[in-house]
Amino acid sequence: MEREGEDDVAGVDSSLTTTSLHHFRDSDDVGFTLTILESMKEDYGLFVWPCSVILAEYVWQQRSRFSGANVLELGAGTSLPGLVAAKVGATVTLTDDCNRTEVLANIGRQCDLNNLNCKVQGLTWGVWDAPIFDLHPNIILGADVLYDTTAFDDLFATVTFLLQSYPGSVFITTYHNRSGHRLIEFLMVKWGLNCMKLIDGFSFLPAQKASGLSGNIQLVEIALNGE
Ligand SMILES: C[S@@+](CC[C@H](N)C(=O)[O-])C[C@H]1O[C@@H](n2cnc3c(N)ncnc32)[C@H](O)[C@@H]1O
Numbered sequence: 001m002e003r004e005g006e007d008d009v010a011g012v013d014s015s016l017t018t019t020s021l022h023h024f025r026d027s028d029d030v031g032f033t034l035t036i037l038e039s040m041k042e043d044y045g046l047f048v049w050p051c052s053v054i055l056a057e058y059v060w061q062q063r064s065r066f067s068g069a070n071v072l073e074l075g076a077g078t079s080l081p082g083l084v085a086a087k088v089g090a091t092v093t094l095t096d097d098c099n100r101t102e103v104l105a106n107i108g109r110q111c112d113l114n115n116l117n118c119k120v121q122g123l124t125w126g127v128w129d130a131p132i133f134d135l136h137p138n139i140i141l142g143a144d145v146l147y148d149t150t151a152f153d154d155l156f157a158t159v160t161f162l163l164q165s166y167p168g169s170v171f172i173t174t175y176h177n178r179s180g181h182r183l184i185e186f187l188m189v190k191w192g193l194n195c196m197k198l199i200d201g202f203s204f205l206p207a208q209k210a211s212g213l214s215g216n217i218q219l220v221e222i223a224l225n226g227e
Contacts, residue, residue, distance in 0.1 A: 020048055022080060024060040024087075031060070032087055034114050036078050037106060046106055048078045050213040051144035051174035054201040055081040058172070058219055059141070061204060063088035072137035072162065074123065074155070075145040079107050082141060086116045093135065098122030126154025128161075136166045146175040146183070156191045163193070163224050171222040174201055176215055184220055197221040 018038045025031035039046035059066055059081050067089035073082035076094040086092040094111070096103045099122075107120045121131060140162055145155060159171050177183075181198065188195050201217035202210050 022048075022053070022056065024057070024084060034080065034083050034087065036080060036083075037109055037113065038078060039106075046078065046103060048080055049144040050215060051176070051201070051217055052078065052080045053209060053213060054205060054217055054219065055141060055143040055172065055174040056084045057205055057209060058174075059084040060088070066090045066139065069139045070137050070166075071139045071141060072135055074125070074140060074142040074158065076107055076141075077103060077143075079110050079118075081143055082118060083110060083114055083116055085139075085141070086111075086118050087114070090139070092116075092118040093121055093137070094118050095121045095123035098124045098127070098129070123158070124154075125151060125158045132158075132161070133165075135162065137162060138166050138169045140169065140171040142171065142173040144175065145173060152187065156187060156193075159222070160191050160193065160224075163222075168227055169223070170196065172219065173222070174217055174219045177218045178216075184218075188222070192225050193222050194225045194227070195220055196223050 018040055020036050020038055022034045022036060023031065024033070036048055038048055066085045069085070069090045071082060071085045071090040071092045073079060073092070073094050076082055076096050079094045082092045082094045094107045096107065104120060104122055111118045111120065123132060140159060146152065163169050163171060184195055184198065187193065198218060198220045201219045
């Protein structure tokens with residue numbers, strides 16, 4: 001990721017002082033670059049977290065699977081994974097906490113800046129507002145949404161509901177692994193879910209991107225039990 005200095009993008013809050021460039025390239029050096037507006041205030045939803053860089057790269061590498069998919073990103077923040085999904089041909093809804101209007105407005109700016117037509121919607125985990133009943137995604141994304149243990153039940157209530165709303169759907173999330181695999185095992189049993197794939201987030205990341213990141217980040221694909 002490259003960061004640039006002060007930006008002067010029209011209409012952007014003055015606290016959003018940085019743009020970062022994110023490159024996605026295949027082995028023939030064909031691909032695209034996305035520009036993300038960030039605030040260096042370290043607000044949770046206005047900064048590109050490492051989990052997001054890793055999940056976005058995974059979407060790019062699995063792009064044939066995302067082309068034509070109906071994708072929903074939870075806790076999207078600056079939305080890099082969802083924007084990559086849109087770029088490779090998915091129909092994408094980007095969501096974040098209903099109460100965080102600054103984050104939701106910034107998601108809209110990311111779409112405009114990258115000429116991507118995504119739906120932006122408030123979706124607070126564990127809250128059953130009417131629009132959630134119309135979503136039916138077949139791929140749900142979430143980067144760094146497993147960080148506050150007090151929010152896990154609300155998050156997984158929403159994820160389980162969404163998985164039930166579309167047969168064969170999957171939740172793909174990246175998270176900082178601080179407890180071995182016990183956390184995922186616990187959540188799978190509690191919510192009647194099945195861990196389909198669990199991989200080291202750095203195992204597929206190009207060296208150039210990995211060099212700027214650190215930590216133990218895992219990527220997990222989760223489905224309903226029996227699917
Ligand atoms: C650590 S940030 C990750 C942001 C982005 N996915 C990334 O990786 O760069 C967590 C995100 O979850 C959102 N969030 C936190 N609690 C939430 C809730 N109860 N409902 C919906 N979104 C929530 C925050 O607003 C924030 O955008």
